[in-house]
Amino acid sequence: MSLKGKAYIMGAWEHPTRDAPDKTSAQLHAESARGALADAGLSFDDVDGYFCAGDAPGFGGMSMVDYMGLRNVRHLDSTETGGSSYILHVGHAVQAIAAGKCQVALITLAGRPRQGQGGRPGGGGARPGQLSDGPPEAGFENIYGGSTHNTYGMCAMRHMHDYGTTSEQLAWIKVAASHHAQWNEHAFLKDVVTVEDVVNSRMIADPLHLLDCCVVTDGGGALIVTSPEAARSLNRPKVKVIGSGEAPKGPSGGHCLDLTCSGAVWSGPRAFEEAGVTPADIKYASIYDSFTITVLMQLEDLGFCPKGQGGRFVADGNLISGVGKLPFNTDGGGLCNNHPTNRGGITKVIEAVRQLRGEAHPKVQVANCDLALAHGTGGSLGTRHGAATVILERE
């Protein structure tokens, strides 16, 4: 398929400043975005694809999406190739638009190299008394001792408050993971644990106990994605990507903060719609499990059960392969197997591929596994994160 003529550049705006001592880089990004959108006759709410390079303030594109209040982003790309990034982003935007992943792509660049240490926003960390130009949220958030543990703890606390979710229900997620990990010779934790073991383990960040947390491991992984033609020429079972969706989520100016749900409420439906299947069709699910609460919230948000019913859904072994209705993380997941460089997304896809190939451990292999989902959130559910969902089919 040629991409020739599949997209148009309809807005372009150059910031007039050449010396900006009184504005942040984030502000220059937003002003530039506003200029280009006005030029096109569009608004921030029309933007559903956002592109920036690695020098944009914050974490990937997520800080800038949140700073600008972009509410409808369903395609995010922070590919970094230095000064050429923005030309490359045009090509990437064409691909995304042609694929139906977005309709209005916003590409921004801004910075203040004339302002000394503030010229490289990624550098951020100014000494006391000096002005910074780092992530715009940093001064207001990074000083309070936030970690993955306690920011996810905040989500669990609110979920319990709103829906009556219990520590025992969360513990079932760890129990299920441990049942799977016992068969994985490489798993970091191989011992089967009970609900009592989890709720009696020491509290780390209320209401999350030690055994509600994932492991910290070294390691890695890799994937090969090919064209249908290349796939046909290779002597391996074919795992077809039939749906994908993505979405950032953040505090968005502090209104409507809802820490009981994740960006999966947007990424999931997009992936299911593209795949033409429903959660009920999924035979196996890889669900990012940085903490037990991460799994519970994402299962709800993906539609495996109604919002607020996650506690009941995961209880009594419902996630254990061969026992429950939705086998999950049959490698033991991040909770027991591994969490290479504190990024669990790639292992989620790898175990889904094993299941679809019929190459999972025989004790956890799902019978007739022809449809699987892999889903994750990165960043923090308690502040800002990016959600991503893929749906895979055995051909």
Place this chain on the structure above:
Amino acid sequence: MSEAEAKPAGRAIPAPAVTVESKPFWDAAAEGRFLIKRCTACGKAHWYPRAICPFCASDDTVWEESPGEGEIYTFSIMRRSPTGPYVIGYVTLDEGPAVLTNFVDCDPDSLRIGQRVKVRFQPTEGGPPAPVFRPL
């Protein structure tokens, strides 16, 4: 100042990163005043403060002094800390926006979602004082 307020917290707060955009907030904080940003175009207050409104993209954002009162939206007690447990959480300000902060001057185990809290400022390590919240 009550005895509870004078008691230093176990965990030292690092100096906040101050930008040209946020400097008025931190200058006011040094005077014990809690500012939020409000957009005069759409009328909404937002947090953290920005030059451009995150709801309507207007430049017409103005600083507004807030009593700094609201209710606890959620929190978590961090037990894994060399300086003793501390509490991170969000306050929903009466003006609307949610603010990430620490809850102080309290028995962490007695905190409840929905509890009324009020801002106070706590010294930081070489920077301007930071807004933290205590139960009312």
